Amino acid sequence: MTVRHPGHPDPFSEGDKVLLLDRKQRRYLLTLRDGGEFHSHYGVLAHAALLGQPEGSSVTTTKGSTLLAVRPTSADWTVKAPRGAQVVYPKDQAMIVALADICPGATVVEAGAGSGALTSALLRAVGPSGQVISFELRDEFADVAERNVADRFGASPDNWQLRRGDVVAGLSGVACDRVVLDLSEPWTVLGAAVEALHPGGILCAYTPSVPQVMRLHEALAGDARWGMSQTTETLVRGWHVDGLAVRPDHRMVAHTAFLTTARRLAG
Numbered sequence: 001m002t003v004r005h006p007g008h009p010d011p012f013s014e015g016d017k018v019l020l021l022d023r024k025q026r027r028y029l030l031t032l033r034d035g036g037e038f039h040s041h042y043g044v045l046a047h048a049a050l051l052g053q054p055e056g057s058s059v060t061t062t063k064g065s066t067l068l069a070v071r072p073t074s075a076d077w078t079v080k081a082p083r084g085a086q087v088v089y090p091k092d093q094a095m096i097v098a099l100a101d102i103c104p105g106a107t108v109v110e111a112g113a114g115s116g117a118l119t120s121a122l123l124r125a126v127g128p129s130g131q132v133i134s135f136e137l138r139d140e141f142a143d144v145a146e147r148n149v150a151d152r153f154g155a156s157p158d159n160w161q162l163r164r165g166d167v168v169a170g171l172s173g174v175a176c177d178r179v180v181l182d183l184s185e186p187w188t189v190l191g192a193a194v195e196a197l198h199p200g201g202i203l204c205a206y207t208p209s210v211p212q213v214m215r216l217h218e219a220l221a222g223d224a225r226w227g228m229s230q231t232t233e234t235l236v237r238g239w240h241v242d243g244l245a246v247r248p249d250h251r252m253v254a255h256t257a258f259l260t261t262a263r264r265l266a267g
């Protein structure tokens with residue numbers, strides 16, 4: 001089934017994902033079904049009220065509340081999709097794609113797949129001419145990743161391989177342009193990653209804590225085949241804008257993780 005992107009000219013139809021927003025901007029994700037109903041403290045909304053309507057329509061529940069209906073963006077999916085493992089948030093997904101230069105046509109190895117949130121961002125960035133090979137150690141998380149990615153793209157993409165097992169063993173014999181790691185001990189993967197990456201290729205590791213960053217840099221510095229290593233952190237602060245009340249939001253997702261990148265050198 002084709003997933004229609006936000007702004008697609010077709011009206012809502014069965015199988016479409018819809019994001020509902022209430023007046024406080026709370027968000028609910030649902031899949032439109034013939035005869036389906038959305039239940040909340042606002043009452044009931046029959047899916048039939050949305051079928052055939054253009055995106056951006058407002059609909060009324062049985063209790064008279066108004067909900068705005070749009071197609072979800074990739075960021076909405078990330079936040080709302082079912083998860084097993086903790087996901088990489090949109091702000092970090094975007095920076096991983098930028099800092100690791102995940103480009104159309106690239107072959108990207110990722111570990112672990114977790115809930116498949118970062119996987120989806122990588123698949124979009126490499127496009128149909130590229131490929132993503134994801135490793136996941138734990139079967140229960142691999143199942144979640146498989147479901148979420150299939151749900152996100154309408155079916156499991158042809159250019160995606162999900163390999164169940166340890167990335168270190170799995171990288172043997174693999175050749176790639178990028179290695180993206182979201183696992184607790186990325187330094188244990190460096191030996192296998194340096195063999196897999198083409199010279200000039202990029203490693204990117206997502207690690208929440210300072211000791212992880214220190215240990216990773218130590219390991220990178222200990223192998224002359226790595227260079228140009230750097231670490232950044234991404235803070236995105238929302239603003240409250242309402243007439244003259246214009247100020248930073250009181251709350252934000254502040255620290256998630258550090259991003260460390262390094263280049264595979266020749267030799």
Ligand SMILES: C[S@@+](CC[C@H](N)C(=O)[O-])C[C@H]1O[C@@H](n2cnc3c(N)ncnc32)[C@H](O)[C@@H]1O
Nearest residue numbers: 085087088112114115116117118137166167182
């Ligand atoms: C935080 S989760 C990844 C979340 C994922 N990036 C997302 O956005 O949905 C970390 C995952 O790495 C997996 N993992 C840890 N060590 C691994 C290894 N050596 N090989 C493959 N997967 C591994 C864990 O089982 C876990 O599911």
